[in-house]
Amino acid sequence: MSALSVKAASNAVALTRRGVTRSNRTRDGWEFMIRGLLGCTALISIAITAGIIMILLRETIAFIQLPEIHLTDFLFGTTWSPLLGAEKHFGIWPLVCGTFLVSMVAAATAIPLGLITAVYLSEYATVSKRALLKPVIEILAGVPTVVYGFFALLVITPALQSACNFLFGAPIFSGYNAGAAGIAVGIMILPIVASLSEDAMQSVPRSLREGAYALGSTKFDVSVKVVTPAALSGVMASCFLAITRAIGETMVVALAAGGLAHMTLNPADQVQTMTAYMVQIFLGDAPAFGVENLSSYAVAMVLFLLTLMLSIIGNILLNRFREVYE
Amino acid sequence: MSALSMRTRRIVKNRAFLALCLLSTSVTILILALLIMSIMLQGSHFLFNSEAINAVFAHGELSQLTKVIRWEFLTNFASRFPQKAGIYAAVIGSIWVCAICALLALPLGIGTAIYLEEFAPKNRLTALIDFNIRNLAGVPSIVYGILGLTAFTRMFGFFGSDKNSALSFGPEDAWWHIQLPFGQGLLAGGLTLMLVVLPIVIISSREALRAVPASLRQASLAIGATPWQTASFITLPAAIPSILTGAILAMSRAMGEAAPLLVLGIPVFIANTPDNLTDNFTVLPFQIFNWAGRPQESFHQLAASAIVVLLVVLICFNGVAVYLRHKLRRPMA
Structure with a gap:
């Protein structure tokens, strides 16, 4: 004892x-x-x-x-112009589209990097390499989101612009764009993907690995063909939970993604996400009971339901994974 | 022969994958280095005094050493003029709000964790609470801001508008003077941040409690201690290092949150520090957001300087967490 x-x-x-x-x-x-x-x-x-x-x-x-709102317009409309123009339109899809675009860019950045990092940490890395890489990931996880917003606006956007200038002779990316915001959000959610996936891979029993090694597998075979499939639901859960964070991320998109709500899937364009619209309304001293103010609650409702759904799926996957191995 | 080539191919594949791993990890490290460097470069202008740096390092005048840091940046209030602008109000506001948040979130979070791990019967209600907490952790912080705005800033309109309060307690000049509704005051901010970090505190505390071996509990129960005595004298002391680590990480999350406070409508420009619990305040991340969103270059530099200060504070927090994790960790059973 x-x-x-x-x-x-x-x-x-x-x-x-x-x-x-x-x-x-x-x-x-x-x-x-x-x-x-x-x-x-x-x-x-x-x-x-x-x-x-x-x-x-x-x-x-x-x-x-409200008399000027129709539920069908809100749920299926493709024009969102609550503040400008003579006729106000409240169709949620442009905001959903903006959120989707930013989250997809974020996922495209974070998921490959995060998964490879997780495999490396779980299967390949020596103790000293782990001791170097783990703190880096923890620091990335601890950086406040507003700092990533600053990074997106003042480092990633100019970098993308000058890269495009060099390659195509034109900056292509506008001063506010979905791409830079998405990459920054991706860096932000990278630690979630990496650490949750690594946890999942670590809890795969050793016997599975040893069986594979005994059959003459290389480390690559073991990590990609044995460990990853065995940890798949845990890995998928990490992706779902990370995308949930990306959808709800506010400060990065409020700083770097712009303020124009329109239907586009071009990452070089500026977009408005659901969270960025809410920031616009709550910062702008909109009257407490006007149409604009109420619309932000409706947007919040859509955002809440969307993130809740994804997070429920993620947690169910995680539970299923835990039941198998723990 | 084909077996041999298969084998070579698999070995090559393995090597290639290792190279890919190394590439992607170096990309991750590079991103962090780039992030820190770009912020340091932009932030140094308002954070350091170039003349004093020159005097100390080029001419060896050590008397100038204290002037290397531009202390005005830390002690001035925000200003329209970048040269005069500082983060004093934001730093004080952040400290206040985080302290209130910690005082509320830690007892509630740790209490919930103890209940769920030590007392809760295995029934539908417990399963619902558990499921609920996991999903609350995924709710965007801006949505908590909306709850805070309605429940704390306006208090559902029960006490009139938040601009002129209906009720107040305590003498005007006491720090515990409280107005109802809370308006954009410290209490509203602290409570809102409490909502954001509560699920994080609960989840990390539960994990800490779960890591305490069952044999300790059984030993205590076997000699006649009650469940609460077991929890408070045996389980909790054994789990406290990990609980504290989780709590500190949760607090650093609260320190960096701007979105929920933005929804409450806290002011950007404020020329005094809060006097009482419902006085107006601003926080560092919100100040950074405001400066970074302006078009002028010098405000971007101010934002970067404030980021450096925020990151230094957070790194101290994390350093304490790492220290606790290593020093207080004792073998359990």
Whole structure:
């Protein structure tokens, strides 16, 4: 037994000694109270979810009931122009499209890099290489999102522009663009993909690897044909959870992606995401009860449902994976 | 012979994959280096005093050493003129808000974790709470901002508008003077950030508690300790280093959040530090957002300087977390 367990045991002995002087009834009452108190703190998380749903639902219903809004336009419309023009249009698709574009660029950056990093960390890396790479990933995970926004706007965008200038003779990327924002978001979610996937690969039993090595496999065969398929649901969960973060990311897109909501899949264009629209409304001192203000709640509702759905899928995959191996 | 070529091909493939791994890890490291370098380069202008640097390093005048850092940047309030601008209000606001957030989120989060790991019966309600917490961790922080705006800043409109408060407690000049609704004050900010980090604190604390071997609990229960005595005297002390590590990482997340506070409508330009719990404030990430979003080059440099300060604070936080993880870790059973 280690020092800690000895201490634990002596603590417990001291406790029981004290317990003797107190009657069992007060002790039980105390236990009951503590348990109730802790149970209440656990219920707060349910209250938070209920609060979010209630508020979003109330304001979204108020938005839909406005005379100038039609639900079908909101759900299927392809024009989003709440602030400009004589006639305001509220079709959610341009914002969804912008969010989708930024998230796809982010996923295209983060998933290949993250998965290869995870395989390397889990299967190839020596202790010293791990000691170098792990802190790098932890630092990337700890950098605040507004810093990535700064990086996207003032480093990645000029870099993309001058690269295109060099290659095609024109900058192509506009000053605000989905590509730079997507790459920055990708760097931001890279640690999620890498560390969750690595965890999943690490929990694949050693016997599977050893069986493969015994048959003469190389490390490549083991990592790509044995470990990755065995950890697949955990790896997929990491991708889903990372994309959830990308969809909800706010500061990067508010700084670097621009403010024009339109249907485009061109990463060199500026786009407006759902989160960026909310920032625009909440920063702009829009009247507290106007159409624009209510529309931001409806957008938040769509965003909430979308991220909730993805995160539920991710967690179900993760649970399934844990059931298999843990 | 074909077997031999197959073998060579597989070995080549293995080597190629290793090269790919090394390439992608170097890309990752390169990205981090680029990030830090570009920010340091842009941020040095307002953070350091070039004349003093010159005096110290070129002429060896050590008396100038304290002037190397432009302290005005840390002690001035934000300003329209980049030369006079500083981050004092933002730093003080960040410290206040994070302290409030920690005081609220840590007891609640750790309490929930203890309940779920040590007490909760295995039933549908527990499963629902567990599922709920996992999914709350994926909710975008800006959505928590909306909850904070309605529940804390406006308090559902129960106490009139947030611009002129209906109720207040405590003397005007006391730090615990509180107005209802909270408006854009410190309490509203701290509570909103608490919503953001609560799931993170709960999840990391639960993992820490789960790592405590069952034999310790069983030993304690076997000699007659109650579940709460076991949790508070045995399990919690054994798990506290990992819980603290998770808590510090959660706090560094709170330190870097701007989106939920932006939704509350906190001011960008503020010329005094908060006097009481419902006084207006601003935070460092929001200040950075504002400066980075302006068109002028000098404001971008200001943003970079503020980022350097923010990153230094966060690295200190993480350093403490790493220290705790290594020094307080003891073998368990």
